[in-house]
Amino acid sequence: MSVPTAIQPLDLATYLSIGATIIALLAVIVSSWTAWMQRQHNKLSFRPFPEIQLRDMNGHIKISLTNNGTGPLIIKTLNVLKYKKNTAKALIELMPAYNGWTFFAHNVDGRSIKPSGDIILLELEYDPQNTNQLNIANLIRENLRTLDIEIKYMNVYENILPTYTKI
Numbered sequence: 001m002s003v004p005t006a007i008q009p010l011d012l013a014t015y016l017s018i019g020a021t022i023i024a025l026l027a028v029i030v031s032s033w034t035a036w037m038q039r040q041h042n043k044l045s046f047r048p049f050p051e052i053q054l055r056d057m058n059g060h061i062k063i064s065l066t067n068n069g070t071g072p073l074i075i076k077t078l079n080v081l082k083y084k085k086n087t088a089k090a091l092i093e094l095m096p097a098y099n100g101w102t103f104f105a106h107n108v109d110g111r112s113i114k115p116s117g118d119i120i121l122l123e124l125e126y127d128p129q130n131t132n133q134l135n136i137a138n139l140i141r142e143n144l145r146t147l148d149i150e151i152k153y154m155n156v157y158e159n160i161l162p163t164y165t166k167i
Contacts, residue, residue: 043155043157043159045070045071046069046070046071046072046155046156046157047069047070047071047155047161048067048069048070048071048072048073048074048113048115048153048155048161049067049068049069049073050065050066050067050068050069050073050113050151050153050164051065051066051067051068051164051166052064052065052066052121052149052151052164052166053065053066053118054144056141058128059125059126059127059128059137060123060124060125060126061122061123061124061126061137061140061141062120062122062123062124063091063120063121063122063123063144064118064119064120064121064123065078065108065113065118065119065121065149065151066113066116066117066118067113067114067115067116067117067118068116069115070115071115071155071156072112072113072114072115072155072156073112073113073153073155074110074111074112074153074154074155074156075108075109075110075111075112075113075151075152075153076109076110076152076153076154076160077109077150077151077152078090078107078108078109078149078150078151078152079149079150079151080093080094080147080148080149080150081147081148081149081150082094082146082147082148083146084148086150089106089107089109090104090105090106090107090108090121091104091105091121091122091147091149092104092105092106092122094143094147095122095140095143096136096139096140096143098136100124100126100133100136101122101123101124102123102124102125103120103122103123104120104121104122104123105119105120105121105122108121121149124136124137124140148165148166148167149165149166150163150164150165151163151164151165
């Protein structure tokens with residue numbers, strides 16, 4: 001019959017290698033967690049914030065889509081609603097026929113806006129002393145009162161963000 005041998009105590013090198021392995025595993029876990037947290041921070045830090053701005057003063061009407069966020073705004077779709085019904089892809093489509101527009105944009109789907117940038121959707125400069133031009137401006141104001149603008153957009157991470165609606 002054989003006699004069981006005693007378990008040999010581990011030497012210093014074995015303890016050191018076990019310790020190094022544990023430290024390396026902890027380092028991988030901590031760096032993975034840090035990378036994940038950094039990505040979450042970046043998603044929040046580079047978020048676009050759309051705003052439809054209307055300026056109407058001193059012979060100037062301007063409607064623009066501005067990005068007030070810190071990251072690029074990518075427009076998926078822009079829809080113009082009249083009486084809450086989807087009607088057009090651009091403001092100019094629902095405005096009175098007029099050849100004197102200063103600027104207007106057609107379909108802006110797929111375009112992007114840098115932080116603090118904007119896209120002018122509609123612009124009219126007119127002479128308030130000219131009765132015909134003033135009548136056109138008032139007709140434009142009347143049309144704008146019945147419209148809503150709905151924007152579906154995403155960030156650079158291709159996350160679709162909540163729909164923005166300007167009433």
